[in-house]
Amino acid sequence: MIEILNPTELARAGVTGALVGDILRTLRSRSEVGTNLLDIDRWAREMILEAGAQSCYVDYAPSFGRGPFGHYICTGVNDAVLHGRPHDYALADGDLLSLDLAVSVDGVAADAAISFIVGESRPPESVALIDATERALEAGIAAAGPGARIGDISHAIGSVLREAGYPINTEFGGHGIGSTMHQDPHVPNTGRRGTGYKLRPGLMLALEPWVMQDTDRLVTDADGWTLRSATGCRTAHSEHTVAITEDGAEVLTRSARG
Known part of the structure; x- marks a missing residue:
């Protein structure tokens, strides 16, 4: 299903997006050496419920997946890149942590993810990975707008990732979002310009570049959820x-607090 939201629904989406951005900003500030992934999940739960969100x-x-996810946020450490299920692990200096959060407020969902390095260490390969995904995300946003096609976004994202030297997996990527978290259209992280669904005002998309340093192959943890790099x-x-608007694309999930 491809859902086109009306102005009232888009206004609600802005509220949801700001909440997602604020929660991720807060969780990043609290994530230190020694922080347990289960504490991050608990903090996310508390903030979601306090806001009256789902x-x-x-x-x-x-x-x-294997049954209900059962947690409030995805936490991926180092080689875990998608659907990381929180577990009893204390963060170490130099860990690369990815947090992926989706919530719904008044029937409209928003979804965002951030990656950052914990502690004082700055492993160059981790810095480069994060930088590439952030630049690819901005390129994808810049390519989005009324009349553009999904392939234009995918091409913009893939060009940045490929130029940075990373293999690209197309099993998982961006997606439509609205009254539910995952909808059509699928937005692969590489593609051809001028192909795919034509974007219309009122369409919402979750764009999500992700990469693994030296492989495009994923493996699944015994928990049935966490996806890791095969190497x-x-x-x-x-x-x-x-959100696609009449004159471009509005980012909904930047933190309202900066």
């Missing part, structure tokens, strides 16, 4: 929800 993850049970290499993931 988690898109806790009861999420798609065909590719154990480091990974990074950046995501924003955008």
Whole structure:
């Protein structure tokens, strides 16, 4: 299903997006050496419920997962890049942490992800991975607008990632979003200009470049959810929800607090 939101729904989407951005900003500030992933999940739960929002993850049970996800945020450390299920792990200096959060407010969802390095260490390969996904995300946003096509976004994202030297996996990518978290159209992280669905005002998309340092192959943890690089290499993931407007694309999930 491809959903086109009306102005009232888009206004609600802006509220949801700001909440997602604020929660991620707060969680990043609290994530230090020694922080447990289960504490991050608990903090996310508290902030979601305090805001009167609903988690898109806790009861999420798609065909590719094993039962309901059962947690409020995805936490990926180092080689874990997607659907990282929080578990009893204390963050170490130099860990590359990815946080992926989706919530719904008044029936409209928003989805975003950030990657950052914990502590004082700055491993060059981690810095490069994060930088590439962030630049690819901005390129994808710049390519979005009324009349553009999904392939234009995918090409913009893929060009940045490929130029940075990273393999690109197309099993998982961006997606439509609205009254539910995952909708059509699929937005691969590489593609051809001028192909795919033509964007219309009112369409919302979650754009999410993610990469693994030296492979395009994923493996699944025993938890049935966490997706890791097949070689154990480091990974990074950046995501924003955008709304297509009459004159471009509005990013909804930047933090309202800067």
